Amino acid sequence: MVTAEDTYDWSVVESYLSSIAERGHQSVLRFYLDYPTRPSGVPDYLLGDGGISEDRRYDFWDNNGISFSPDYDDPRVLEMIVDFIGALGERYDGDRRIAYLTAGLVGFWGENHTYPMNGAVEPTNPDGIDWMPSAATMDTIWTAWDDALDSTWLQARYPSASVAQHGFGLHDDSFAYSTLPTTDWHFLSLVAQAGMTDAWQQAPIGGELYPPLPTCIFSEPLDCPNADAEIAGGRDYDFSGAVAASHASWIINHQAWATGYTGADRERAVAGAASLGYDLAATAATVSNDGSAASVSLTITNRGVAPFAYDWPGEFVVLGADGAVTARVSVDAAPTGILPGATATVQAAIPVDAATNGTVAFHVPDVMPGGAPLRFANVTQDQDAAACFAIRRTKLRPEHEP
Template sequence: MIRRALRLSIALLAALVVASGTPAVAHPPSSHPQWTPLAYAPAPADNPLKGFLPYAGSYETFPYSMEWFYLPLRDVMTGPKQFNWAALEQQLDDIASRGHQAVFRFYLDYPGKPTGIPQYLLDQGLLTRPYPDFGNNGVSVSPDYTDPRLVSALESFIGALGRRYDGDPRIGFITLGLVGFWGEWHTWPYDGWTQPENWMPGTDVLTRVLSRYETAFDETRLLARYPSPENKTLGIGYHDDSFAFETLPNQSWHFVQRLIDQGVTEKWRDEPIGGELRPEIQSCLWDQPVSCGQYEDYAESVAQTHASWLINHAAFAGAGYSGDNKARALAASRSLGYELTVTAAAVSRDRVSVKVANRGAAPFYYDWPAELAALDSRGRVVKRWHTNWSMTGIQPGGAPTLKSARIDTRGLRRGSYDIVLRVPNPLRGGIPLRFANTSQDNESGWLHLGAVTTR
């Protein structure tokens, strides 16, 4: 939790100060570079950690960089402190083999699916409740979330998950899950209002679950289903699983209204927002005119939530979208999350400086270090410089952020060299972050900044 707090402070500071690749020296630079504007072009729709994503699988119908899956807790938890991670490892490795990162959730109770409750808890006599709702017809059961054995199990699992997987480059985001139908932190209609019974745990249990997540994860970004008094001050983002359907105000249960009511409408600046485009509208929202019976304005939903990613499996299933509908869906996917562009660069034999702006809806949330390189006339990397530049926290619509680093071109043969910038993905074979510039090479990830001549 301390490192998470430090991360937030560092991200804010990074947006305000000049980053330096190597310590400055006392003597003046050998040349005096001039700023050169770099032209804008839309970034690729499959930039990492943003956009539309499908349920896990290989698809050719739509560009994507992340994949979604659920897992029942019973698949990995075999005892109070015993775990078999094979099911999770298989999913993560399969997704990573395609160069993608995973977004996932564990559940205890998924309507219509066999129970996700660990067998040892059932064997100990954990109270469960059958229900007919959501087409379940008694297949899954809702556990007694107040049972101390279950609460202890959840805390044990979260701690073990964090110890093993916090910072794993195969993971993009984790949604908290575990509690409620689908792991969505509600048991409607069994909420004490619609039905007299309330199957949700009290705030004491929810606070323990949230606290365990907060202490178990420092690097991997977490998302909760609903803003609440218990999570509003934590380093946890949110996911809206009824996006563009129950997103906009003024109904009290709509997502943005919940953000307003909890005073966290600006939390997206530090913590990510994700979710799912409501399944009923995934196939009709891109018609012109929109043919959905009920929906909300998609662009306004993005503008008010600053969402970075959304499950939209209809874009990938079967033949996906086509024609103008696909073009509109591609634009909608691109509109999510960050879009970083280098507005100008200054390149010399001993220093490289860039100005980076964000034309997107949200920041980039991970601290992926940038690197500089010199390419020869055949496009080969002949020298590389690591920097401490971070793209984390560069806010949309703000003034460009200045990054500057010393480079040492001594030792290069006489000639001209392209100086390039890249933000590599820590996932082996993962998609690099690409800038929204005409000089961006989308295959290699290198952004061409300018050239230097050595003598």
């Protein structure tokens, strides 16, 4: 991305965003400087004679000296990171093709850790060397992210006081393996230690299914290698439990797209995906007509594990006999922020001169052109028109004889 100091080539990003948007989907993006087994992501202008140190090359994580961990406290590296974040925000904050940005940039895979070079003494790190940036450097980076993004959600890999202060979301990249709070270093234990137990109510949670698990986590009986010993040691191996406890809205599962699932495993994987995030259903509705306007009320219940995170405006529409919209009245972002088990009611008045008689329906279009709209879990969703939940057929104005 960074082709020279303060110079950026966004063509690769645009290619990904456009390709994904053509399928009607939003993207989750992460940028990295150090990805084990791949050439370094550090910009060329910081390398070579007079450049930053490349001494932190390593062989673990199958890297074999290919990438290196930069010194994040080097002022040149920090300046590049802060400038890149600012340029990224200027170009893409609020871009409707992007659902979430995971913070990235720091640590292996951009996951904000450099294990085993994290300060702890162990056989692969006998001197307890720490390659992570200082707290002051991380605070500078978090502040840069907060300054750069007003509309697009950012998610951090690990909870902290600084992450909580900035109101960022989180992502757990060892999902269903070290998610549950059974050990002090598991994801939800760290969430509690950072005072972020209720953060999911305001900021979204995401992550990645722990890479060894996708091939086996949806099998019954569970057939993950060494699972019994791992579970005895405190690991999860519990997808549904991790979803319920973390309130995750999205989880990467590479297996689903690499080779896929078959049979009962596929059914359980699909059900697992459906269990993530919000599950909104229309649970009550009324339509009344006083001769001047049709008063419409719709109650929405969230039966999922997390709220809908974005402010997508909804609208009541009137559908003609052919399913075409003959009138529409906008309402505030009704689906946003409804917590699991809670309800919200939206109301509107449709003037009788706004439309012919027809079916009143509720509609929440995707803010991205061509994107998948928000749909309710009701079986009658889309029955009368695509992306619409029909409430009732009503007369909006009297019919007169010619």
